[in-house]
Amino acid sequence: MAGAIPEEIVEEVRKSNDIVDIIGEHVQLKKQGRNYFGLCPFHGEKSPSFSVTQEKQIFHCFGCGKGGNVFTFLMELEGISFSQAVQQLAKRSGTDVPAFVTERQDSGQSKEDQTALEANEWVVKLYHNLLRSTKEGKTGHEYLLGRGLTDETIDTFQLGFAPNSKDFTVKFLEGKGYKPQELFHTGLFSADKENKPQDRFRGRVIFPIRNHLGKTVGFGGRTLGGGQEPKYLNSSESELFQKGRMLFNFDLARNEIRKSGQVVVFEGYNDVIAAYQAGVRNGVATLGTSLTDTQAKLLKRYAEQVVICYDGDKAGFEASYRALQILQKTGNHVRIAMLRDGLDPDDYIRENGAEKFKRSVIDAALTAMSFKMHYLKRDFNLSIEGDRLQYVEKVLDEIAQIESSVEREHYLRELSNAMDLSVETLTADLEPRLRKRESKRTVQRTANPPVQKQQTRHYEKKMPTAYQTAEKQLLAHMLRTAAIADKVQEELGASFITEQIQVAATHLYAFYEEGHDADVSQFVSTLSDPALQQLIIQTAMLPVTEDISDQEIGDYIRTIKREQVNKTDVSQLLAQQRQAEQENDPIRAAQIAMKIMEIRRTLKSSL
Numbered sequence: 001m002a003g004a005i006p007e008e009i010v011e012e013v014r015k016s017n018d019i020v021d022i023i024g025e026h027v028q029l030k031k032q033g034r035n036y037f038g039l040c041p042f043h044g045e046k047s048p049s050f051s052v053t054q055e056k057q058i059f060h061c062f063g064c065g066k067g068g069n070v071f072t073f074l075m076e077l078e079g080i081s082f083s084q085a086v087q088q089l090a091k092r093s094g095t096d097v098p099a100f101v102t103e104r105q106d107s108g109q110s111k112e113d114q115t116a117l118e119a120n121e122w123v124v125k126l127y128h129n130l131l132r133s134t135k136e137g138k139t140g141h142e143y144l145l146g147r148g149l150t151d152e153t154i155d156t157f158q159l160g161f162a163p164n165s166k167d168f169t170v171k172f173l174e175g176k177g178y179k180p181q182e183l184f185h186t187g188l189f190s191a192d193k194e195n196k197p198q199d200r201f202r203g204r205v206i207f208p209i210r211n212h213l214g215k216t217v218g219f220g221g222r223t224l225g226g227g228q229e230p231k232y233l234n235s236s237e238s239e240l241f242q243k244g245r246m247l248f249n250f251d252l253a254r255n256e257i258r259k260s261g262q263v264v265v266f267e268g269y270n271d272v273i274a275a276y277q278a279g280v281r282n283g284v285a286t287l288g289t290s291l292t293d294t295q296a297k298l299l300k301r302y303a304e305q306v307v308i309c310y311d312g313d314k315a316g317f318e319a320s321y322r323a324l325q326i327l328q329k330t331g332n333h334v335r336i337a338m339l340r341d342g343l344d345p346d347d348y349i350r351e352n353g354a355e356k357f358k359r360s361v362i363d364a365a366l367t368a369m370s371f372k373m374h375y376l377k378r379d380f381n382l383s384i385e386g387d388r389l390q391y392v393e394k395v396l397d398e399i400a401q402i403e404s405s406v407e408r409e410h411y412l413r414e415l416s417n418a419m420d421l422s423v424e425t426l427t428a429d430l431e432p433r434l435r436k437r438e439s440k441r442t443v444q445r446t447a448n449p450p451v452q453k454q455q456t457r458h459y460e461k462k463m464p465t466a467y468q469t470a471e472k473q474l475l476a477h478m479l480r481t482a483a484i485a486d487k488v489q490e491e492l493g494a495s496f497i498t499e500q501i502q503v504a505a506t507h508l509y510a511f512y513e514e515g516h517d518a519d520v521s522q523f524v525s526t527l528s529d530p531a532l533q534q535l536i537i538q539t540a541m542l543p544v545t546e547d548i549s550d551q552e553i554g555d556y557i558r559t560i561k562r563e564q565v566n567k568t569d570v571s572q573l574l575a576q577q578r579q580a581e582q583e584n585d586p587i588r589a590a591q592i593a594m595k596i597m598e599i600r601r602t603l604k605s606s607l
Contacts, residue, residue: 127160187235312339
């Protein structure tokens with residue numbers, strides 16, 4: 001698995017990065033006993049089945065079966081190669097990695113995408129330098145300062161300026177040895193009448209758009225007036241830049257989101273940047289599109305609570321409701337920060353200051369239900385009796401979807417006060433809705449039994465035999481202690497019955513013979529077969545007795561040897577039975593069949 005990267009480098013990097021810390025940056029983990037648990041980032045679930053063990057430096061999901069060490073986690077989560085995972089963790093821990101490793105092209109990306117990322121980094125530096133240090137960028141710099149941004153913030157986000165020229169960036173990249181005609185997919189260029197590349201962003205302030213790894217995959221540009229349209233322009237969609245799968249500033253905000261358990265979703269770049277400067281460091285923004293299911297699922301993995309903070313106009317109000325529906329469908333806990341008088345977050349911060357923004361907008365965000373009650377009013381004239389009654393019915397429909405009885409009572413009282421109706425009357429109208437909801441769920445449960453229960457029944461039908469249990473338990477103890485592996489190797493060798501465990505044991509013997517100590521995380525890194533890696537992780541997570549006696553080890557070994565003898569006897573008898581049938585001797589064939597049945601009956605009763 002390690003390929004050309006020296007094992008000692010891999011080990012130094014692995015030991016310098018605690019798996020709980022790394023996974024904790026992506027998954028909310030809570031300690032239960034000796035392990036940590038959270039919601040699996042690889043499949044949707046409501047109950048935590050994702051386990052991380054600090055002692056063994058491995059993870060395993062009991063739901064989807066994925067598992068591995070710290071390298072495996074990053075490879076699976078971020079779709080990167082092993083060498084990329086090593087490099088990323090080495091950078092994080094300050095471990096020196098030789099140049100020949102960092103220069104490898106084993107990146108999981110095409111050469112075309114590699115070239116695009118390199119070109120993008122050069123352009124980021126070019127545009128930022130133009131903004132900060134040249135006369136050409138003075139207009140853009142003054143615009144940003146006029147928006148209340150400091151040079152420190154401008155530098156943090158590497159904001160830039162693209163000059164109003166058709167070929168400035170084209171010539172710059174040509175001077176760096178690139179071929180602009182091969183970089184159309186970067187979104188930096190558009191085609192002129194002769195299908196030649198020309199600068200896409202001209203006369204605009206530039207916002208580099210980075211992926212979760214901090215790599216610039218696209219750009220956003222804002223006009224500085226002069227009738228240039230559109231006001232905001234993004235890079236075109238590509239393999240690297242997919243707006244519906246990304247969030248602006250996610251790379252910088254991720255750690256703060258994890259620490260606070262909260263993420264604030266804005267509509268635009270300027271809002272995120274202004275909020276960041278104001279001390280709200282957990283803000284992200286969609287990229288000119290409505291919030292998508294993919295983005296909602298990404299937020300669910302990192303934050304306990306999502307705060308929607310869109311513009312305070314009608315369009316922002318409507319967009320907030322749409323985003324709320326998507327987020328709730330994905331299982332997010334949502335609040336909505338309300339801005340009045342048509343202000344956007346950027347304007348509000350400049351007019352009222354950072355502290356008031358945090359205190360009066362973010363911290364005062366409405367609950368999802370309070371926002372829905374406010375939102376539903378838009379369709380009704382509450383001074384008209386008929387509209388008032390329809391509004392109450394709509395709100396009761398929403399309250400009926402709330403799981404907590406305490407919350408339901410809270411909003412019933414709120415509705416009671418607002419509409420001058422008794423709580424008892426509203427409760428009476430709510431009850432049929434609750435019964436209907438429960439009845440519908442009962443029908444759904446009957447028609448679609450929970451996957452977990454189906455799996456339980458499946459395993460009940462296929463309970464492991466005595467020898468299978470013995471093999472798994474032996475392998476689990478061998479992974480924990482080299483001395484037990486030595487004893488098993490001496491008495492059993494690789495003569496396990498299950499083929500995968502034979503292979504695993506052979507690799508483990510070799511691992512210990514090379515002088516390694518018992519270390520599941522390190523052992524997994526030496527295996528190239530994903531199925532074998534999963535077997536090792538699953539086995540290592542088995543609950544086993546720490547101080548196992550020689551007698552118990554001996555019992556496991558005898559169970560396996562007994563099964564080997566029985567299987568050998570049956571195999572020989574089956575061969576004799578086939579021979580008797582070929583020789584047209586049905587009496588002898590029947591006698592042999594009886595012996596086989598007896599052996600199998602004896603074997604079954606001994607299990």
